Amino acid sequence: MIDEKYKNPEILTFDSGVEGSTLTVLGAVHGDEPCGPRAIKRVLAAIESGKIRLLKGKFVTIPVVNLLAEEKNVRFVERNLNRFLYPKENPKDYEDFLDLKICPVLEETDYLLDLHSYHSKGSAFVFLGVRDEANISYARALGVPRIIYGWADAMKANDDVADKREAMGTTEYSREFGAISVTLECGHHHNPEAADVGFNAILNAMKYTGIAEVDEDLFVTSIPESESYDIKMGGMFLKTRAGKFLEDWTNMNPVSTGDVIARYDDGEEVSMPEDGFLVLPHKEAPIMSNWFFWGVPEKL
Numbered sequence: 596m597i598d599e600k601y602k603n604p605e606i607l608t609f610d611s612g613v614e615g616s617t618l619t620v621l622g623a624v625h626g627d628e629p630c631g632p633r634a635i636k637r638v639l640a641a642i643e644s645g646k647i648r649l650l651k652g653k654f655v656t657i658p659v660v661n662l663l664a665e666e667k668n669v670r671f672v673e674r675n676l677n678r679f680l681y682p683k684e685n686p687k688d689y690e691d692f693l694d695l696k697i698c699p700v701l702e703e704t705d706y707l708l709d710l711h712s713y714h715s716k717g718s719a720f721v722f723l724g725v726r727d728e729a730n731i732s733y734a735r736a737l738g739v740p741r742i743i744y745g746w747a748d749a750m751k752a753n754d755d756v757a758d759k760r761e762a763m764g765t766t767e768y769s770r771e772f773g774a775i776s777v778t779l780e781c782g783h784h785h786n787p788e789a790a791d792v793g794f795n796a797i798l799n800a801m802k803y804t805g806i807a808e809v810d811e812d813l814f815v816t817s818i819p820e821s822e823s824y825d826i827k828m829g830g831m832f833l834k835t836r837a838g839k840f841l842e843d844w845t846n847m848n849p850v851s852t853g854d855v856i857a858r859y860d861d862g863e864e865v866s867m868p869e870d871g872f873l874v875l876p877h878k879e880a881p882i883m884s885n886w887f888f889w890g891v892p893e894k895l
């Protein structure tokens with residue numbers, strides 16, 4: 596039996612009292628990704644000290660969405676919160692109860708920034724769900740030079756994904772209600788600069804939406820520069836049974852058509868269908884979860 600307190604993540608609202616947009620920032624939708632909560636904590640301190648001053652609209656944040664997973668330092672407890680995300684009539688899994696709390700917040704927001712990190716080596720990138728001017732312009736404003744787009748289509752195109760609602764996460768759900776929303780992958784889970792990337796992105800989002808003015812000396816300037824490019828997602832490989840990667844792949848590893856990425860224990864090889872980059876290769880992926888994605892460089 597899961598304690599009720601874990602079903603009520605803290606939702607903080609800063610209301611300027613002036614009409615304007617609502618910017619919502621989420622941390623720890625996945626419990627083992629500490630950069631979001633860390634970045635948000637620093638933003639809250641800067642609001643407190645007057646270094647961030649609200650001008651119009653609202654700033655809403657849920658610093659730790661998946662409370663119990665965060666406490667256990669696991670991705671999720673019973674269901675990946677960033678899949679099948681919609682309010683359930685009969686909540687069963689722990690995360691179903693979180694849906695009931697976060698969906699109303701997502702329905703009310705104009706801009707969403709969902710902070711994540713990942714499990715392979717590599718630098719930060721923005722996951723862009725919709726390729727329209729508003730979303731591209733918002734994504735570019737966050738100060739992260741890499742943008743990956745076309746994820747939902749890549750998921751839907753995979754025959755092994757039976758229920759298409761699987762692709763419904765925080766950004767997809769909020770977009771159903773008109774929000775402009777992106778996921779920011781701040782880098783590896785344990786990169787010390789992941790929280791810095793998230794922090795700068797929140798400041799940039801505040802400036803972009805006009806909800807706040809921020810002291811420029813708040814920005815972290817020590818983040819290593821990475822090459823700027825846009826990647827169009829080509830598809831996803833689901834790990835359907837036991838198997839292994841052939842190399843210690845990193846995120847954005849360049850690969851060519853026919854390169855063998857992984858081998859199932861029964862001998863079947865999984866190879867690249869086209870030239871491009873590996874996206875979020877997950878060495879320890881559990882069976883029936885995303886093993887790796889791939890993408891091709893294509894300017895937005």
Ligand SMILES: [Zn+2]
Nearest residue numbers: 625628711712
């Ligand atoms: Zn995540």
